[in-house]
Amino acid sequence: MKVLIVSNDREYVRKAKEIYEDADVALSVESAEIMTNKKKYDFIVGDLVKDSFNGYAVKELNGEKRKEKILPLRQEVIAVYSFKGGVGKTTLVRALFESLEKNIKVLVVDLNFRDGGSDLSFMLDLPVLPHIGMWLKERTKESFFENLIEYSSSVFILQxxxxxxxxxxxxESDVDSIVKLARSKFDIIIFDLPDEFNGVVKTALDNATKIVVLSKGTEGEFARMKEFPYEFLTIFVKPEKVFKKYTKLLNLKYRVISNFSKEIDAVCDFIFS
Known part of the structure; x- marks a missing residue:
């Protein structure tokens, strides 16, 4: 996304650059006209022009810190996966459900099983009970919904x-059941998956309408990507320099980021577009 900032107010430019880090800056209307004639932009933000300018829409800076909430296709099943730990899967999962419209019902399914609890439970400060193990005792529809945690009015967690x-x-059949039961009530199902490839994980991937892989761009990860039997979107987080070589070899659809908190809108656009 290419943005032009049109302002001679230093504070305005500073705030705009916090949101649009790579934006160009024009300090006058005359400079803006020259720049828009030479280069293409997606839109303009500025206090020197209004509504439209030289064929470009002009957006106000106020309220632009967070974009409008995203409304994806109904009944999406999104699997967030990685080939190694510590790349930010749980951070992405949270950002995804926070980016959605409030009238979209979301179920987050945490399949990161480990003693001591998962990163998602700690990040969201969830109570110890209920959890997926309690549903497994009965495996009924009633038990399934009873053992979900209501994180907000639109987001529920099967932790x-x-x-x-x-x-x-x-x-594996339990994962199929989770998806089937969740589809009766939720619009979006998000799987937070471990960096493993067992039967349970494979079933979640099989059910996914969209798979998002987070990566540091290491050679070891690319070796596993090459053998990965699914189509997927890749988000590289501060990748190693060698990553560009492999993206071409594997013909990956990808986005590169350096800071989740500053670039999460672009990440969500990439996933939901």
Whole structure:
């Protein structure tokens, strides 16, 4: 996205650059006219021009810090995956459900099973109970909805238990059941997946309408990408220099970011577009 800032107010330009880091700056209307004749922009923000300028829409800076909430296709199943730990999957999961319209009902399914609890539970400060292991005791529709945590009016969580032993009997068919049950009430299902490739993870990936892979762009990750039997979108987080070579070899659809908090709008646009 290419933006032109049209202002001679230093404070205005500073605030605009916080939102649109790579934007060009024109300090006068005359400069803006020259720049728009030479270069193409998606839109303009500025206090020297209004409504439209030289064929470009002019947006107000106020309220632009967060874009309008995203309204994706109904019944999306999004799987967030990686080939190594520590790349920010849980941060992305949270950003995704926070980017959605409030009238979109979201279920987040946390399949990161480990003793001591998962990153998602800690990040969202969830209570220990209920969790997915409690539903597995009965595997009924009633039990499923009873064991969801209402994080907000539109976001519910099926969280990982604090001990792996509580989900030792989970099967691939349980993941199919989760998707089937969730589709009866939720518009979006988001799977937060571990960096493993077992039967449970594979079933979640099989059910996904969209798979998002986070990566640091290491050679080891690309080796696993090459063998990964799914189409997917890749988000590189501060990747190593070698990554461009492999994106061409694997013909990846990708986005590169350096800061989740500053670039999350662009990430969400990339995923939901």
């Amino acid at each position: 990982s238990p604090p001990k792996v032993s509580l989900v030792r009997d989970i099967e």
